[in-house]
Amino acid sequence: xxxxxxxxxxxxxxxxxxxxxxxxxxxxxxxxxxxxxxxxxxxxxxxxxxxxxxxxxxxxxxxxxxxxxxxxxxxxxxxxxxxxxxxxxxxxxxxxxxxxxxxxxxxxxxxxxxxxxxxxxxxxxxxxxxxxxxxxxxxxxxxxxxxxxxxxxxxxxxxxxxxxxxxxxxxxxxxxxxxxxxxxxxxxxxxxxxxxxxxxxxxxxxxxxxxxxx
Amino acid sequence: xxxxxxxxxxxxxxxxxxxxxxxxxxxxxxxxxxxxxxxxxxxxxxxxxxxxxxxxxxxxxxxxxxxxxxxxxxxxxxxxxxxxxxxxxxxxxxxxxxxxxxxxxxxxxxxxxxxxxxxxxxxxxxxxxxxxxxxxxxxxxxxxxxxxxxxxxxxxxxxxxxxxxxxxxxxxxxxxxxxxxxxxxxxxxxxxxxxxxxxxxxxxxxxxxxxxxxxxxxxxxxxxxxxxxxxxxxxxxxxxxxxxxxxxxxxxxxxxxxxxxxxxxxxxxxxxxxxxxxxx
Numbered sequence: 047x048x049x050x051x052x053x054x055x056x057x058x059x060x061x062x063x064x065x066x067x068x069x070x071x072x073x074x075x076x077x078x079x080x081x082x083x084x085x086x087x088x089x090x091x092x093x094x095x096x097x098x099x100x101x102x103x104x105x106x107x108x109x110x111x112x113x114x115x116x117x118x119x120x121x122x123x124x125x126x127x128x129x130x131x132x133x134x135x136x137x138x139x140x141x142x143x144x145x146x147x148x149x150x151x152x153x154x155x156x157x158x159x160x161x162x163x164x165x166x167x168x169x170x171x172x173x174x175x176x177x178x179x180x181x182x183x184x185x186x187x188x189x190x191x192x193x194x195x196x197x198x199x200x201x202x203x204x205x206x207x208x209x210x211x212x213x214x215x216x217x218x219x220x221x222x223x224x225x226x227x228x229x230x231x232x233x234x235x236x237x238x239x240x241x242x243x244x245x246x247x248x249x250x251x252x253x254x255x256x257x258x259x260x
Numbered sequence: 261x262x263x264x265x266x267x268x269x270x271x272x273x274x275x276x277x278x279x280x281x282x283x284x285x286x287x288x289x290x291x292x293x294x295x296x297x298x299x300x301x302x303x304x305x306x307x308x309x310x311x312x313x314x315x316x317x318x319x320x321x322x323x324x325x326x327x328x329x330x331x332x333x334x335x336x337x338x339x340x341x342x343x344x345x346x347x348x349x350x351x352x353x354x355x356x357x358x359x360x361x362x363x364x365x366x367x368x369x370x371x372x373x374x375x376x377x378x379x380x381x382x383x384x385x386x387x388x389x390x391x392x393x394x395x396x397x398x399x400x401x402x403x404x405x406x407x408x409x410x411x412x413x414x415x416x417x418x419x420x421x422x423x424x425x426x427x428x429x430x431x432x433x434x435x436x437x438x439x440x441x442x443x444x445x446x447x448x449x450x451x452x453x454x455x456x457x458x459x460x461x462x463x464x465x466x467x468x469x470x471x472x473x474x475x476x477x478x479x480x481x482x483x484x485x486x487x488x489x490x491x492x493x494x495x496x497x498x499x500x501x502x503x504x505x506x507x508x509x510x511x512x513x514x515x516x517x518x519x520x521x522x523x524x525x526x527x528x529x530x531x532x533x534x535x536x537x538x539x540x
Contacts, residue, residue, distance in 0.1 A: 052372050075273035097357050104360075104385040108401070159390035159441065167440030172465055228461070235458045239328045241511040242479065242503070246330035248281050253501070258285065 051254070065255040068247050200225050276514055283507035294505045299484035301467075301476055305339075306488060308424075308450055308474040315347040316423040317413070319383075321438060322352050322366070323359030325430030328456035334499050335482030336428045336454050337366070341497035342489055343426070344375055349410050351402065351422070353383040355392050355433045360385040373497045381410050389433060393441040419446055424473075429455040435463050439471045450474075454482070479503070 051057035051064075067085055074082035110131075114124050130148040137145035202214065203221025210218070252258045296302075312318075320340070324332060343350055352367060354360040367382055383402045386392040397419050402411050414421045425442070427435045435453040443451060450473035455463050457478045466472040476482050483502070491498065 072277065075277075076270065093357070096361060100357055100360055100385050101387075105387050155391055156389060159394060163390060163437070163440030163444075166444050167471075168436065171469055171471055174469075232458070232461060235460055237515050238479070238508075238512070239331050239456050239458045241508060241515065242331040243327060244277075245280055245284065245503070245507045245511065246333075248277060248507070249284055249501075249504075252281060252284060 061254055065251055068251060072247075196224055200228075276511070279510055279514075280507045283510045284504055286506055288504070289506055292505045292509060293483075294479060294503060294508075295483035295487045296480040297484065299481050301474070301478075301481040302484035302488060305452065305474040305476055305481075305485055308452055309342065309346065311450070312346070312348075312423050315349065316343070317349045317410070317421055318343055318351070319419065319422040319425045320350050320352045320363075321425060321427040321429075321433075322354050322363035323356050323431055323433050324362055324428050325456070326358050326362070328430045328458060329362060331456045331479060332428065332430065332454050332476075332482065334503065335476055335485060337369075338482075338486045338489055338491075338498045339426065339428075339454060339476075340366070340370070341491050341494050344379060344497065345491050345494045347379075349379045349381070351381040351383050351400075351410070351414055353396065353400075354385050355387075355389060355437075356431055357385070358431070359433075370497065375494075375497060378410065381414060383414075390437060390441050393433070393437055394445070397442055397445040419449075422449060424450045424452060427451065427453045427455075429453055429459060429463075434459060435466060435472055435475065439466050443471060453477075479508075 051061050067088070070078075070081050070085045110124055110127060113121050114128070130151065133140065133145060134148040137149075199217055199221035201221065202217045203219075203225055205214070205218055324336070340350065352363045354363045363382075367380065370380060371377065381402055383400060386396055388395065400414050400418050400421075402414050419442070425438065427438050429435050434455060435451070438451060443449075451471070453463060453472055453475040455475065455477055460477045463472065463475055463477050467475050467477070476485055486498070486502070489498075
């Protein structure tokens with residue numbers, strides 16, 4: 047039971063709509079693609095509408111318009127934000143050199159945060175954690191050394207377009223096979239996740255919708 | 261492919277769904293249990309929660325993925341109920357639109373379950389992905405469901421107001437992003453997580469390196485944690501039915517059989533072509 051819906055009339059209607067849409071999606075399995083296509087459009091429309099709602103009610107309203115209305119001169123950075131948003135919105139009609147500024151800032155800032163965080167938060171602490179330390183158990187030492195070797199081989203596997211020796215070629219091939227093995231394991235996890243989702247939908251149809259208890 | 265095998269291929273998904281539905285309705289099998297009685301991850305989570313101060317203030321980063329939420333939903337709800345049973349005060353924040361949708365649904369559900377509204381704070385949606393996370397460490401603006409006291413504390417102290425951070429993950433902005441963007445900027449606040457098994461390879465190094473204080477990463481860990489809970493009156497906040505292991509087992513067997521059949525068919529084809537070459 048998902049327990050997303052209560053017992054009011056609106057909740058009952060929501061349960062029926064969810065059940066019907068679930069059946070439509072499952073219907074695609076037996077080849078009923080047209081109604082399934084409509085359900086995809088419905089999902090895309092709902093997602094876009096929800097995103098717009100969030101943008102208006104939780105970002106633009108409380109974080110931009112309200113502070114500016116309360117103190118128009120005290121927050122100059124928000125006016126810069128307004129200018130960037132306006133530039134992004136008017137991109138189709140503006141010169142390319144101007145319209146690319148907000149996108150460049152957004153991409154640059156995201157890349158900077160992501161890269162900086164990856165180095166400070168992941169790479170350095172993980173190297174520190176996997177360094178073979180004296181006094182650790184044999185298992186810990188072997189696991190740390192194995193992780194370092196596998197990481198190195200997979201990184202070498204990404205080398206391409208340069209002249210290589212026999213050793214590097216072998217290491218790169220081994221790294222690629224390890225990568226494929228890792229992807230295979232990950233796909234196994236994905237099957238478990240998707241299977242649980244399917245069983246949950248069946249439980250929703252049988253339990254929440256049809257009321258068949260166990 | 262002949263007509264018979266084409267019809268079988270077409271009917272197979274329906275047969276699978278019918279089989280799963282029957283397995284879901286079938287009585288429990290005693291020897292088949294989802295929970296692992298000796299789950300170290302579940303014990304670690306309980307220990308981490310036990311180590312929190314009385315009435316802990318906890319920031320909940322609620323960003324599951326719609327495609328994997330079914331897997332962690334019951335564990336996430338159990339963890340929220342556990343925190344409320346410990347008189348915790350919970351502030352919900354989301355950095356993705358789908359996380360926000362699910363957080364809203366869960367807050368509404370907690371409201372229907374008559375959870376104490378003064379212990380819940382809706383910080384809302386923070387835009388900007390990683391940049392938003394960094395902004396969260398500097399400034400938190402809140403409040404819809406709280407009576408005011410918790411809101412004032414959070415707005416005054418920011419992220420320093422919290423005794424722990426719990427990340428309900430599943431998409432790109434999961435525990436990894438919190439470890440990378442938030443943990444280097446704040447003090448020794450324990451970071452706990454509930455994630456679907458598909459994120460296990462990503463989360464495992466953080467657990468091993470103790471950057472995550474505790475994490476429930478597999479359905480078995482989640483089931484073991486739920487089984488260990490004693491929520492008393494607040495058990496109304498967890499789901500009334502546990503996931504059934506029999507349909508999962510059936511589905512996994514079918515998946516293995518399909519993969520095995522595909523591999524076997526390729527091997528057979530390879531052997532046949534090798535045999536015909538040697539005869540030729």
